[in-house]
Amino acid sequence: MQSFEHLLRFESFSESQKIFELDRIAPPFTYRLRIGRNLSGRIYPTAARTTVGVPTKIFKEFLIHTLNIDPIFLETKGFPTRIPWGEGNLFFGDEDHLRWEVLSPTISELFRQIENSPLEKLEDQSLFDYDPEFGYVTSCPTNAGSGMKVSFKLSMKLWKNRKNTSFKIPDFLEFYPENSSEFAVFYLKNFTFSQKNFFLNLVYYLALQVELAF
DSSP, X not given: OHXXXXXXXXXXXXXXXXXXXXXXXXXXXXXEEEEEEOXXXXXXXXXXXXXXXXXXXXXXXXXXXXXXXXXXXXXXXXXXXXXXXXXXXXEESSSXXXXXXXXXXXXHHHHHHHHXXXXXXXXXXXXXXXXXXXXXXXXXXXXXBTOEEEEEEEEHXXXXXXXXXXXXXXXXXXXXXXXXXXXEEEEEESOOGGGHHHHHHHHHHHHHHHHTTO
């Protein structure tokens, strides 16, 4: 009952107050945002982690002239798999042509990194595989739309040892084990920044459950 009252109180906070409160209680979570994109009119990558489908010259020109990547990062013998960009990193040749990812130990740092990165360059629909009905098309069809996935993970040990038997995982929230089940990763697919307030409420709800396990 007390946790329910805490949740109601938290939901009445402003966005900045919610971020401050989550930083204050410091739940044992690691946060991650991923954005997947595929260049318009190009074949998708294979599982071999290459830039198959996009000639290297065209891909490099896109990175340098559109995303303003420093050419020095592309002066390697082979095509790099990761390049720093904004406050995070760009990854290449996995499921999608490119993926931007940022990791953070706190919720405030996560959104600070997001806000200080030129993500508007990833929102140009003319540059990427985009369908007016479905949104950005990604290799994983369940993530088509925004192409974004936000997640947070915690130690499986903390989760398994919870004493609160009423702990429930919301039906819309998915999770998977990581590192041989050492961690549980909770995530929201097809995330949009308009869901930020909803995401903060969700993190707080799960933080309360973990807190009750101690």
